[in-house]
Amino acid sequence: MARVAREMVEKSGINVDQLVELLVKNAAAELTTYYYYTILRCNLIGLEGEGIKEIAETARVEDRNHFEALVPRIYELGGKLPEDMKAFHDASACPPARLPKDPTDIKAMLTVLVEAERCAVRGYTHICNMTAGKDHRTYDLSQAILNEEIEHESWFSEFLGEGPSGHFMRRGETSPFVSKFLR
Amino acid sequence: MKDRRLKEFSNEELARYNGKKGAPAYVAYRGKVYDVSMSFLWKEGNHQVVHRAGEDLTDAMEQAPHGVDILEKFPVVGTLQTKDARHGSSFKELE
Numbered sequence: 641m642a643r644v645a646r647e648m649v650e651k652s653g654i655n656v657d658q659l660v661e662l663l664v665k666n667a668a669a670e671l672t673t674y675y676y677y678t679i680l681r682c683n684l685i686g687l688e689g690e691g692i693k694e695i696a697e698t699a700r701v702e703d704r705n706h707f708e709a710l711v712p713r714i715y716e717l718g719g720k721l722p723e724d725m726k727a728f729h730d731a732s733a734c735p736p737a738r739l740p741k742d743p744t745d746i747k748a749m750l751t752v753l754v755e756a757e758r759c760a761v762r763g764y765t766h767i768c769n770m771t772a773g774k775d776h777r778t779y780d781l782s783q784a785i786l787n788e789e790i791e792h793e794s795w796f797s798e799f800l801g802e803g804p805s806g807h808f809m810r811r812g813e814t815s816p817f818v819s820k821f822l823r
Numbered sequence: 824m825k826d827r828r829l830k831e832f833s834n835e836e837l838a839r840y841n842g843k844k845g846a847p848a849y850v851a852y853r854g855k856v857y858d859v860s861m862s863f864l865w866k867e868g869n870h871q872v873v874h875r876a877g878e879d880l881t882d883a884m885e886q887a888p889h890g891v892d893i894l895e896k897f898p899v900v901g902t903l904q905t906k907d908a909r910h911g912s913s914f915k916e917l918e
Contacts, residue, residue: 736863766871
């Protein structure tokens with residue numbers, strides 16, 4: 641734990657235990673999403689599936705990076721990951737991104753993907769709101785993750801025909817915002 | 824004939840539906856009581872660490888990172904008594 645770092649957050653008026661619990665729940669959402677997206681990606685087959693397989697894979701890898709980036713902050717603030725992985729799964733801040741009944745239904749697949757990202761956008765927006773101007777490190781981390789989650793949402797939203805995302809696919813490395821926390 | 828009346832909850836009655844120990848999880852918003860028991864995000868009556876079932880979440884919704892549309896997916900099981908509710912029937916006609 642970083643004792644003084646935790647004290648500074650406490651002094652700013654944030655309930656640190658609540659914040660840590662939120663970070664653990666969102667870390668659970670990231671790791672479970674990484675798992676469920678693996679299944680989704682494997683089922684994105686055929687001509688339609690192939691078209692979104694790459695972008696689903698990018699979101700999958702970046703969500704795992706989010707988990708990796710959150711873990712040190714949880715421990716810095718005096719928290720920990722649950723010892724039981726099943727409990728960790730069930731504590732997720734977002735519902736499981738389960739494979740739809742018909743995996744050949746691309747719209748259904750995209751709906752699962754976009755709803756998972758939307759849940760993440762809400763979660764990190766909430767943490768940013770809590771920590772802005774108070775816990776600078778958690779805010780910086782959450783904002784970085786939020787930037788990537790917003791891009792994920794916009795990609796899948798575009799594929800669903802909800803309008804242009806304004807983005808191009810990643811060129812080069814993943815996690816343009818979060819990578820600084822992974823060094 | 825189908826009973827179209829909704830149960831009217833007092834704050835005390837609503838508090839019993841806190842999602843704990845097998846109790847259903849109900850929340851109130853702008854006078855309507857919603858059953859969120861089946862939601863993954865309301866397990867044991869807890870929502871995102873800070874919110875509890877069995878409460879009126881009208882004020883909390885103003886700060887929420889989501890709109891009311893999320894709540895409207897859940898069944899309405901009653902209405903929340905207003906402070907100036909009269910004595911008598913605890914049922915309110917559906918509008």
